[in-house]
Amino acid sequence: MDQNLLYITSVENIPYEGYSFNVDDRKIALFKIADKIYAIEDRCTHLHVQLTMGFREKNIIGCPLHGALFDIATGKVLQGPAVHDLETFRVVVENGEVYFDRGQITKHKRTKDSD
Ligand code: FES
Numbered sequence: 001m002d003q004n005l006l007y008i009t010s011v012e013n014i015p016y017e018g019y020s021f022n023v024d025d026r027k028i029a030l031f032k033i034a035d036k037i038y039a040i041e042d043r044c045t046h047l048h049v050q051l052t053m054g055f056r057e058k059n060i061i062g063c064p065l066h067g068a069l070f071d072i073a074t075g076k077v078l079q080g081p082a083v084h085d086l087e088t089f090r091v092v093v094e095n096g097e098v099y100f101d102r103g104q105i106t107k108h109k110r111t112k113d114s115d
Contacts, residue, residue, distance in 0.1 A: 004103035011037060011096045018042070018052040018061070023102050028089060030098060031072045033059050037098055038072050039091045045077070045084035 008021055008030065018029040020042045029042035029052045042051050044063040054064035059072050068082035075086035092099040 002101065002103075004101050005092060005099040006102050008091075008098045008100050011093060011098060014098070017056055020050065020052045021100075023100060023105055026105055028100065029061075030091065031056070031061070033072060037091050037093055039089040039100065040070070040072060040075050041087040041089075043086075044068055044070075044082055045086060046080075046082035051086075 006023065009019060011032065013019065014030050014032045014037065018031045020027060020029045027042040027050060028039055031038050031040070044051055044065065046063065046066060046068050049063055049065045051061050051063060051070070055062045060069050060078060061072050062069050063082065066081050067079070068077065069079040070076065070086050071078055075088040077083060077085055089104055090101055092101065
């Protein structure tokens with residue numbers, strides 16, 4: 001198996017509200033839609049609030065702070081105030097276990113105002 005693949009959890013452990021984990025300095029969330037697993041940045045692109053603390057309705061995740069809506073499958077903003085899409089990531093599922101390819105992580109540029 002690829003050395004960049006990190007074991008995250010079993011598919012059956014992913015709750016409807018999403019499963020959050022950290023890779024390096026990034027927060028990522030796994031969601032199950034039908035039988036497919038999606039991974040998105042667990043960080044609103046407006047003011048960086050954790051999205052798994054928000055609310056989910058089918059394929060949409062809502063930010064708990066100002067209510068921006070994002071499509072879990074594509075990362076697209078569906079409703080502001082956020083204007084930037086979420087980053088999406090590839091996951092590998094094998095025998096009901098979820099692995100994340102850490103090779104796709106790029107570090108956020110940190111500035112005094114953003115973190
Ligand atoms: S912090 Fe998410 S919409 Fe403002």
